[in-house]
Amino acid sequence: MSKFSSIKHMRSIKALVFDMDGTLCLPQPWMFPAMRKAIGLEDKSIDILKFIDDMPTEVQRAKAREAIHGVEEQxxxxxxxxxxxxxxxxxxxxxxxxxxxxxxxxxxxxxxxxSKFIPVGFNLFDYSVTRDFRPTKPYPDPLLYISRELGIDASEMMMVGDSMDDMRSGRSAGCITILLKNHVNGHIMTDHKDLVDYPIDNLSEIITILEKINI
Structure with missing residues (x-):
């Protein structure tokens, strides 16, 4: 019996939405601690973007955005x-x-x-929704926006990610959720398994899932 032999889904999948950091590219566990350090955010329970948005002046917000941009560039x-x-x-x-x-x-x-890692011809994406779109993940809004623009129901989309934000966004939007497992996100399958439809170890496993769903 194959790993995904029991797959069942009411609708055919027409679209896939991917997180980037830790999903399309390998995890960089140092990045988020470095961003928090750069803006002086010690409380790990506070979201980085919300912390910046809540700063009292635009000068402070601009300085903080510049600081995290430096981390992101590296x-x-x-x-x-x-x-x-x-x-x-x-x-x-x-x-x-x-x-x-x-x-x-x-x-x-x-x-x-x-442009660097996906061959020409395979690297066309319909939408690239960044943090300029608010509210960001874990809210469902970015995914619902994509589904509306594509003219499909969110249940016809897969959200592929590696974080709680990805899974919460996908689940609340009504998408199929796929968790790409790694050495730092095991707690999701332990504590929040209900948010994950299909855990995978390699992106190519999604091919098998699609072939079984879209029979």
Whole structure:
């Protein structure tokens, strides 16, 4: 019996939405602690973007945004693609699935990653929704926006990510959720398994899921 032999889903999947950091590219566990340090945020329970948004003056907010941009630029230089990325992107393109990106990053690293690591012909994404879109994940709004623009129901989309924000956003939007497991997110399957429809170890496993759903 295969890993995904019991797959059941009411609707065919027409679109996939991917987180970027830790999903399309390998995790960089140092990045978020470095961002928190750069803006003086010691409380790990406070969201980084909310902390910046709540700063009292625009001067402070601008300075904080500049500080995290510096961290993101270094992370961009050190990006490496996930195993199975090219195989999956090729499959999705040749089988006419819609592909989009939903990230809390900014557009520059998105464009850099797509152009560097995904072959031409397979690297066209319908939408790249960044943190300029508010509210961001974990709210469902970015995914609902993509589904509306595509003219499909959110239940016809997959949200592929590696974090609680990804899973919460996907679940609340009504998408199928796929968790790409790694060495730092095991707590999601332990404590919040209800948010995950399909856990995977490699992006190429999504091909098997799609072939079983879209029979």
């Amino acid at each position: 992370a961009m230089i050190e990006m490496e693609p996930q195993p199975g990325l090219r195989e999956l992107m090729g499959y999705l393109t040749t089988h006419s699935y819609s592909k989009s990106i939903c990230t809390r990053n900014v557009i520059t690293p998105v464009n850099y990653f797509v």
